[in-house]
Amino acid sequence: MADVNRRIVLASRPHGEPTPAHFRMEEARAPTPKAGEVLLRNRYLSLDPYMRGRMSATKSYAKPVEIGETMVGGTVSEVVASQNPDFQPGSVVTAFGGWQDYSVSDGKGLRRLDPAAAPMTTALGILGMPGMTAYTGLLNIGRPKAGETVVVAAATGPVGSLVGQIAKLKGARAVGIAGGPEKCAFLRDELGFAAAIDHRGPDLPGALAAACPDGIDVYFENVGGAVFDAVLPLLNDFARIPVCGLVSGYSLTDLPPGPDRSPLLMRAVLTKRLHIQGFIVWDFADQESAFLTEVGGWLEEGRVKHREDIVEGLEKAPEAFVGLLKGRNFGKLLVSVS
């Protein structure tokens, strides 16, 4: 292939909040698949908060992206050339193609999509990693029961919006926290959350307490920071806290000023018998087909809804990603690559 491959590499590591200047667009010759490999043309790139972690040198689940390396990311991609008998040109797959036009794969980890069954973009959102994160974290750790109150922040995002909707399907009350009145109206009017709270409002703790008259039984943790502080005093005995993300802290350069409140947190764990558990979606990899069947069914039946925020053009990815960390997207953030 003589085509040009545009790719976005990590130009430098951010200290604090990333800006578009921490990325650099490069052009190179598109790669050529070797025996057993396929050449993928990325159609949609998923932008997700975990990518902030990959920009730092600190050890986390996965190894960091090195300076000069292409940013990693999930993609919906089309097979445009194949040296692998399992994949034919024209097939559409989910891949981990990264922030670029083209990538090669040996076929491992590719999942074939049927674009007739559901829009292909759903494979990066409600029927992809974010959806499975919501499904596995809520059902394995959160375990909402009918009549309980489930709180989730970043509630219009692809994880939070499904957390709330599954909570509702299980008979629980869903309370969402989001930024701005438009997002809150969407949670209430479109997704059927029992209450929605604008975290930019003047009194988050008071508004949350008013929205949770029976306390909080499940808090699905996406954000940390001020939201967690507002949640903690409202947690009921035996509350469950699946810890999925802490986006408010990803770009912290220093710890907050004192006093050290960690003893308060541990004391609440003890006296309220809280269950706090971190997870990443691949800890529950064996539940992928159950997830696809169940949530796919709900989506087809219209029992769950989703919303996408699609940015046109790979070159827009850095700015869109920076906005994601500030909550500027409204729905699952995707880049239409070409």
Place this chain on the structure above:
Amino acid sequence: MADVNRRIVLASRPHGEPTPAHFRMEEARAPTPKAGEVLLRNRYLSLDPYMRGRMSATKSYAKPVEIGETMVGGTVSEVVASQNPDFQPGSVVTAFGGWQDYSVSDGKGLRRLDPAAAPMTTALGILGMPGMTAYTGLLNIGRPKAGETVVVAAATGPVGSLVGQIAKLKGARAVGIAGGPEKCAFLRDELGFAAAIDHRGPDLPGALAAACPDGIDVYFENVGGAVFDAVLPLLNDFARIPVCGLVSGYSLTDLPPGPDRSPLLMRAVLTKRLHIQGFIVWDFADQESAFLTEVGGWLEEGRVKHREDIVEGLEKAPEAFVGLLKGRNFGKLLVSVS
């Protein structure tokens, strides 16, 4: 009964560490059992860290002891008069008789003891609430697997010593933390812990790291504070932390100085997928007979050992309790009441 009942009441609420001056001995006429009640003469009183919580007005699991009220506590007691057909004078029972010579009970919550089966004091230690705390917290939340490393502090106490010994029986490596070389030698030589660390030594984090070359898979939390700080960096992915007590913080009057390290804790929860869960023993009340059968069997077979620290005389209870919070006891602390 015309007998005098000596009782120790809460004289004032401590701000910070309690002293014997926060208690007061009173004498009153021994109570008389009404229809359906029994009169109990307390033989042994159990002193336990949770009692510190009852001295404070702050809400916890249970309601505080009021000023002037008799301190609560588990006892081994003898039925000395009975208006309840289920209990005959001369029977020995476990009760919640409090810090006094006599109490009355309607029979609820009394458990008949067979003094021939095991020494009656074990019903307040290894075969009582502390033993069941170790058993249920470790097996339900800690879930040690063969080859894993289990760390417990306050390790010569009745909870910690059984935690380590059950971990060993499950094929795990037990590492204990205790105060002073004598206690550490006991853990290694008598209880068979793989390693024992003196928390009064010069470098707790370094000593703990050296004792846990493969990291920590289960940390049974009894104490909090500096021990938890040393444990946190050593926790392996998917480590489990049953939170049973935080004795180092029970008398804190102020939070430690900053920075606020709670974001560090939550970040560790996320990246290591920790499972932190608070519990009290009665959350697992339905496992009491399984506990008595299994641990009773181990005790009879000599597969678990226990150590008691018995103080003579009810009047010594305040001083002994103050010492318990400072780790001065060596083994399960009991008061021989009369």
